[in-house]
Amino acid sequence: MHKDDSTYASPFVVVSTPHMHEMAARCCAHITGKHGVTFPHHRVEYKVFASGEVLPLIPETVRRQHVFLFHALQHPTPNDALMRMLVLNDALARASVHGITLVTPFMSYLRQDRKHKKRMPISGRMIADLIESNRQAERVITADMHADQAQGFFTIPVDNLTCFGLLADHCREKLGGDVSNVVVVSPDFGGAVRARSLAKRLRVPVAIFEKRRDEDGVAEVDMLIGESIVEKRVIICDDIIDTGGTMRATVKELLARGAKEIEVWTTHAILSGNAAQLFADGGYRITCTDSIPRSQSYCEKNASWLTVVSMDVLLAEAVYEASLVGGSVSKLF
Numbered sequence: 001m002h003k004d005d006s007t008y009a010s011p012f013v014v015v016s017t018p019h020m021h022e023m024a025a026r027c028c029a030h031i032t033g034k035h036g037v038t039f040p041h042h043r044v045e046y047k048v049f050a051s052g053e054v055l056p057l058i059p060e061t062v063r064r065q066h067v068f069l070f071h072a073l074q075h076p077t078p079n080d081a082l083m084r085m086l087v088l089n090d091a092l093a094r095a096s097v098h099g100i101t102l103v104t105p106f107m108s109y110l111r112q113d114r115k116h117k118k119r120m121p122i123s124g125r126m127i128a129d130l131i132e133s134n135r136q137a138e139r140v141i142t143a144d145m146h147a148d149q150a151q152g153f154f155t156i157p158v159d160n161l162t163c164f165g166l167l168a169d170h171c172r173e174k175l176g177g178d179v180s181n182v183v184v185v186s187p188d189f190g191g192a193v194r195a196r197s198l199a200k201r202l203r204v205p206v207a208i209f210e211k212r213r214d215e216d217g218v219a220e221v222d223m224l225i226g227e228s229i230v231e232k233r234v235i236i237c238d239d240i241i242d243t244g245g246t247m248r249a250t251v252k253e254l255l256a257r258g259a260k261e262i263e264v265w266t267t268h269a270i271l272s273g274n275a276a277q278l279f280a281d282g283g284y285r286i287t288c289t290d291s292i293p294r295s296q297s298y299c300e301k302n303a304s305w306l307t308v309v310s311m312d313v314l315l316a317e318a319v320y321e322a323s324l325v326g327g328s329v330s331k332l333f
């Protein structure tokens with residue numbers, strides 16, 4: 001530590017990249033409103049050259065400060081987002097930051113977490129290596145990683161927050177506390193722990209499908225283990241909706257087996273390709289968080305089938321606790 005460190009007003013600063021400016025600003029406002037602490041917030045913009053190369057522009061000095069870097073690892077695409085993070089990390093290190101906590105609600109590539117066929121990469125591990133390749137990277141704050149054990153890809157601490165507490169609160173409020181006749185369903189074994197945790201929060205039973213993908217990657221669900229879903233109000237929960245194939249297959253199977261009502265809950269609604277249109281036409285609701293940033297107008301336009309629950313407070317509290325000597329992020333799990 002430099003002997004003059006104590007002369008800086010705030011040892012912490014929030015830095016955000018374009019898709020996360022609004023969420024970072026709301027988190028800063030929450031921290032100030034609830035805890036009376038103000039972290040300066042700097043908004044990074046990128047210059048994109050004709051060749052496609054990107055150059056981050058950090059507007060203020062960050063020298064000797066600890067940076068909470070709000071960055072979406074999905075936008076504009078996972079690959080572009082990764083490069084944007086790498087060049088910004090390099091710029092922050094060369095600007096003499098004291099340390100970096102990456103705050104990224106959704107971490108892309110984590111579904112590629114094992115070699116399940118010949119000649120496959122383990123891209124999730126590679127992403128962890130790239131994040132840590134910045135010598136100033138100290139910590140990651142993220143949410144509902146595809147599998148909890150992906151924390152082990154990192155050697156630095158990872159706070160893997162769960163949004164299913166937020167979603168459970170939202171559900172209780174919506175149902176006026178009446179969760180009778182509700183069953184939580186996981187579309188696959190991989191999501192069983194998540195479904196159980198949600199069911200426990202709601203104090204309702206759980207059922208789990210076995211999911212397979214055929215050669216073309218089309219999802220099929222088959223054997224259902226656990227509570228009966230006949231004439232029940234079913235909440236399907238999953239970490240990610242990407243193309244929507246898993247959810248559509250699960251809904252179809254549940255309806256065929258006699259479920260009465262169906263809702264779909266997820267943390268990360270990527271909604272690739274025509275998934276949004278298929279859900280809009282599907283006749284059931286999706287509730288997700290804002291881990292994948294979307295504009296206000298998008299949410300309003302799709303409000304008939306999409307409910308977005310904000311994870312601002314969860315993230316803001318995690319950032320605040322991570323800034324404290326003796327703070328506790330685990331109490332938010």
Ligand code: R5P
Nearest residue numbers: 238240241242243244245246
């Ligand atoms: C897979 O195991 C995940 O938990 C999700 O079920 C999957 O990624 C969803 O993808 P899609 O919406 O494309 O079926």
